[in-house]
Amino acid sequence: MERLSHPSEKIFLIVPDRLDLSLDFSQILEKLGVEDSSNLIKSLDENSILSPILTAGFQGGEKPLLVIDGFKRLRWARGRGLARLPVLRTGIMDKERLILFLLAKYSGGLKGCAAKALFLDYLVRAGFHRSLLTGMAMDALGLEKHGGLLDRYLRVAELPGEILRFCHEKDFSLKKCLNLTYQPRQLLEKIIESRRRISLSASLLLELCDNITDIMRRDQIDTHEFFQRQDVKEVLCTRMDIGQRTRLFRQLVIRLRFPVLTRLQDEVGRVSRAYFHDSPFSVRWDETLENRKITLSVTLRDLSELSELKEALSSSETEEGLKRLLSYF
Amino acid sequence: MKPKRDLKDSFRTFENMKFRSITIHPKVRDTEIAKRLGGTAAVGPGPGLSDYRQGKRHLFATPKRGELFHVCASLDPRYVCCSTHVVSQISNCPFECTYCFLQNYLTDTTLTVVADTRAIIREIMQKTSEQPWRLFRIGTWELGDSLAVPPLNEAAIGLVREFRNLDNCILKLRTKGSAVEPLLDVDHQGKTVVSWTVNPPEIIRGEEIGTAPLEERLRAMELVSRAGYPVGLHFDPMILFKGWEKAYRKLVRSIFSAIGPENCIWISIGSLRFNPEMKKKIENNYPFSRITAQEMVLGDDNKLRYLRPVREEMYSFLLQCIKEVGCGECFTYLCMERWNVWEKVFGRSPFSIGHLDYLMARSVHERFPETAKKAPEKKLYLSLRYG
Incomplete structure (x- = not known):
């Protein structure tokens, strides 16, 4: 009867320098915040290395052994200055098998x-x-x-x-x-860096990038010059809660990107408030100022309110307000 | 006075952009266009390119496939459109304007010209004969420049000749080039309008790469108008930049020093517009261009445009400049604009797209009777339905 060799017979003790760490993906995952190694580190501190580091079978001899599993253990060992490490050379002899191994190890997570x-x-x-x-x-x-x-x-x-x-x-x-x-890298990094001051969502990040890029291109300034603007610095350094500061910063960027549109919208808004503030109508218009269309809407709870509405609709105040509003379109 | 013959300088733009390959499809090897392409052309299938820039340097003469004649794709009932018709004889363009929609449109980017002129004419005759009372203005510029460089400009000659026999049609050639020489000796009988897209030199230099400089376009305008062609002008897209007023005023004056108002059949005005997805394309393809950084809003037709009050200011200003040079009688219209913009700029707007079509036909008939012999009937045009 043939006797199977025990796996431990294939385990060697090797100096850490003889190991090639180029396939280490766990470090990338740690940077993304995907992997939490604290439990493993705790176990290593208590028990040291319990299972060997795996290497591919096709690289060795003059070349360092290519590590395929056990990167964190290896980094821990190097940090502790361990002279030798247990290493198991696997039967992975080609790149196709290696990719299968790596996919099994990482892709699921x-x-x-x-x-x-x-x-x-x-x-x-x-x-x-x-x-x-x-x-x-x-x-x-x-x-x-x-x-x-x-x-x-x-x-x-x-x-x-x-x-x-x-x-x-x-x-x-x-x-x-x-x-x-x-998006320009410098700008992206600057906005990401501002996360302590403004609350970023995906859509807000893209909106800010698009608008600030356009402002910089239009005014021929760079990221540094944009963030050095007095109004920008003032908003970002304002003492208020992050939500309010985010809202203010967004408004400022929109105002800088669309100076004419925001000015006209402000004017239309002022006219609307002046003429319709105390009226039963709510007034809406096309915010792009493209369509010549004013929408007055009312909520009627009782038929008795109808005559009051008719009166409000035919008042000279309403007519003048509509005339003024339509003049913007 | 005979037009000047020596136009070698005008071909400077072509010298800078020679074709890397010319291919003729076997089915059109005997056509006039194929013969003009000369012996260096290969015979075979087109290269089928997909890169926008690469395609501009490879010319392919092809047979007509499917229908080529249709109303301008920009027609949108929510905007006032001139309801011009197009025949897509050319696809892609050797020029490279930063704002060109083709960079986000073509799948096969090979510069293609349909060489089978007779087949194109048959389709036009069949479709326009259904409305014999209507004056069809038919352009070849929808997907390219009608006259960009030789031999594309020669491809137009066959159409110019054929249009002499189409009573209710006008051929509209439109270009940003100056390679008009092959047209000068053709007996066109006033049935072809040669038109130019015009912009101040600042815009030509920065945004219309490879196109003819303004002075060359003006010289070419002068030549075709001396050869008896009505000239069309398209101030489209007008582009905002520092000093735009002065530049556009100077442009209008230069044009009407080269040609008389009586040679100008129509003037269209429009402003920069593009789909939102084009914005990133332009910024990536032409990082030096700042045209997309201006204040723009999205219209109902999903196109970004300058703010309406800004557009109104630009159009009104240009209209004033046109009037100042005594060209107020030229039929002037806005391209792809809203009814309220027309009212602000002209103080009135057409009742409908059919009405604008009628007004244009009437103006052509009154000012260029050789081009449109029959007086248009208003009620027939008003009965046209769109969208």
Whole structure:
């Protein structure tokens, strides 16, 4: 009867420097805030390393062994200055098996566009052929197996880490992440940096980026000059709750982006308040000022209110107010 | 006076943008256009390109496929439209205007010209004969420039000749180029209008890449008007920039120093507009351009435009400039604008799209009787229904 060898017989003790950490994806996940290592660190502090670090079978000899699992343990060991580590050389002898192993290890836990983008980018950097990515990798991530889609994810992966982390936190869709890739980096980073002062949602971030970019292009100023504007600094440094400050900052940016429109809207609003403040009508108009149309609406609770409404509708005040409002269109 | 012949300078723009390949589809190898393309052209299927810029450098002469004649795609009953018709003979354009909608529109970007002129004319005859009382203004510029560079300008010659025999049709060639030489000797009988999209030099230099400079366009205008062609002018898109008033006033004066008001058949005015998705395209393709940074609002037709009061100011100003040079009699209209904008600018607006169609036909008949022999009947035009 043949005797099976015990797995421990394949475990070697190796100096940490002989290990290649280039496949470490856990660090990227930690930066995104996806992985919490505190329990593992606690266990390592108490028990040291209980299971060996896994390496691929196809790399060795002169080259350091390619680690495929156990990155956190290895980093912990290096931090502690351990001289030797237990390492198990697996039977993974080619890139196809390696990608299967990595997909099994990571893909299940990858939620959201930013994490998927980083994972696909990680596979590209690890030297996997594009066909493996558009085939099994995208399939494992629940994505359509499509080269164009892969390129869009890879474009997202180029966003700075802080922004990707924000995208991940807010669970931005691919479309939103892609939109961010077209924004000036410096501006994006500056807005993300302002998160302590303004409360950012996905839509607000994109709105601010679009509007501030247009202001900067129109006025030929850069990000630094925009945030050095007195009015911008005043709003961002105002002592008020973050919600109010966010509202004020948004209004200021809109005002700077659409100076004529906001001025005209203010004027129309003033006329409307002057003539219809005490009337039973609520007044609406096209805020883009394109359509020549004023809508008066009333709420009637009882038929007895009708004669009062008729009177209000035919009053000279209403006529004059409507005339003034229509003159803006 | 005979027009000047030596126009080599006018082809400067073409010299800068020679085609990298010219292909003729086997089915049209015997057409006049194919013969003009010369012996260097390959015969075979088109290259089927998808990159917008790359496609501009590869010319493909193709047979007519499907229907090419239709009313202008911009027609929207919520706006006043001139209801011009188009025949899509050309697709893509060797010029590169930053605001051009083609950058977000074409799937096959190969610069394509339908070489089968007879087939185009048959379709036009069949469709326009259904309304023999109506004056059809038919442009070839919907998806490209009618006369951009040789040999595209030569492709127009066949149509110019054919339109002589179409009583109720006018051919509208529209360009930002100056390569008009092949047209000068053609017996057009006043049935072709050669028109220009015009902008001040500041805009031509910055936003209309590869197009003819203003002075060349003016020289070409002068030549075609001497050759008896009515000239159309399109101040569209008007673009806002610092000093726009002075620049547009100077532009109007320059144009009407080159041609007389009596040579100008119509003038259209419009302002910059594009779909919201085009905004990012423009910014990515032309990062130097600042046209998208102006204050714009989204209209009912899903196009971003300058604010209505700003547009009204621009149009009124330009109209004033046109009147100042004695061209107040030229038929002037707004392209893709709202009824209320017409009222602010002109003090009135047409009753309907059919009414504007009628007013244009009447103006052409009264001012250019050779171009439109029959007086239009108002009630027939008013009976036209759109949208």
